[in-house]
Amino acid sequence: MDREQTAGIAGDLESGQDHREQLPQPAEQPTSLMTRSEELQDAASGLLLPLRVTAPDAHPFRARVESAGDGLVRVGIVRSTPHTVRRGPRIMSSTDPDLFKVTLHRRGSALVSQDGPQRRVATGELLALDTSRAYTLVLPDQCEVVVLGMPRDLLGPHAQALTRRSGTSVPTDAGVRALCAAVLSDAGDHLDALAAPRAARSMADALTGLLISALADVSAESVELPGVSLLERIMEYTLANICDPELTGTAVARAHHISLRRLQQLFQGEERTFQAWLLHERLRRIHRDLSDPALRCRSASAIAEHWGIRDTAHLARRLKKGFGCTVTELRQAGQR
Structure with missing residues (x-):
């Protein structure tokens, strides 16, 4: 130049x-x-x-x-x-x-x-x-x-x-x-x-x-192993449909033409089982929304249901165990 x-x-x-x-x-x-x-x-x-x-x-x-x-x-x-x-x-x-x-x-x-x-x-x-x-x-x-x-x-x-x-x-x-x-x-x-x-x-x-x-x-x-590529596709599919309360291991396995046992095998090398990973991803999004002051008018149960969790009886305990804070603490943090 x-x-x-x-x-x-x-x-x-x-x-x-x-x-x-x-x-x-x-x-x-x-x-x-x-x-x-x-x-x-x-x-x-x-x-x-x-x-x-x-x-x-x-x-x-x-x-x-x-x-x-x-x-x-x-x-x-x-x-x-x-x-x-x-x-x-x-x-x-x-x-x-x-x-x-x-x-x-x-x-x-x-x-x-x-x-x-x-x-x-x-x-x-x-x-x-x-x-x-x-x-x-x-x-x-x-x-x-x-x-x-x-x-x-x-x-x-x-x-x-x-x-x-x-x-x-x-x-x-x-x-x-x-x-x-x-x-x-x-x-x-x-x-x-x-x-x-x-x-x-x-x-x-x-x-x-x-x-x-x-x-x-x-x-x-x-050069990717077929199992790795399949695992990636399964995770992408699951996250894209995470709001669906009917999303289960059986449903995901059926959508990918594999058995539930095969799905469980794919997650053996991961930090969590499929079901535990799905719950964690849902709780992570609930945790984020509860901290958002723009959503303070929405109840915790409504937010949980939006992310596919119908049974909200143990929501507070799960959030406390997974993220170390209660619903109330998250709401208060979002108002600061």
Whole structure:
């Protein structure tokens, strides 16, 4: 890239102009223009976790960053001139959050390396990154990147499968990948809508399933054991139908043309049995809704029934055992 092109890019970022149709600017957090890579480093590290950012000395540096979300999930959009992002052993710590990072490269290509040779990330592609392992991401042109960071435990049993895809990009030209990219891109354009904790959590639920599906059909999938793939499909099906009170092990097994015994065998390597896992997922959603001040007018039993639990007689005891707090304590916490 020559100086004339770089000067044009710098002017675009200063004025807010783009070489294509102007994108909507999120209203949540207007940011000042950054003129040093150290400023972007601070902003990017604050968004997710510690990173090292450098930029070519020969060109003027310009960047803007906006972000939204809560402790559960963070979304940001980075618009910048060329730079390099590194996450290496010197800045990695055991106290860093255990995050799975996904980037959508809306403008500009990139070069990524993690545990292997450098790979190209084309404009429009999704890139998955396991932040517990060192990586380098080179953005040689003016870029516009939507960044998503979510706790690894949100991925449940899919975490290991997605981790194996780390450092690998996928196109978003069709199917569920196109849908996933559209949702993530829209989130980047409307960060103000994610300011409310409930909105951020709802987006996390929606994107988790989409990301699992979007990143499933890559080369690593061909070496998956059939049982693992079946387990993933069963979990996705169960979570998609979790509000149905008739959802039982027998019903799920029938829907996947396997026996109940086979279903139980698939969960032998998991932390919980199928029934215990289903109950935990329902209680987790009930726990979330009871903490939401927007739902304070709904009774605990109504919330439980919405998530497929008809027998609410032991709800308080189950919440206390599973999450260490009572219904009353959750309601009070949501009002603070």
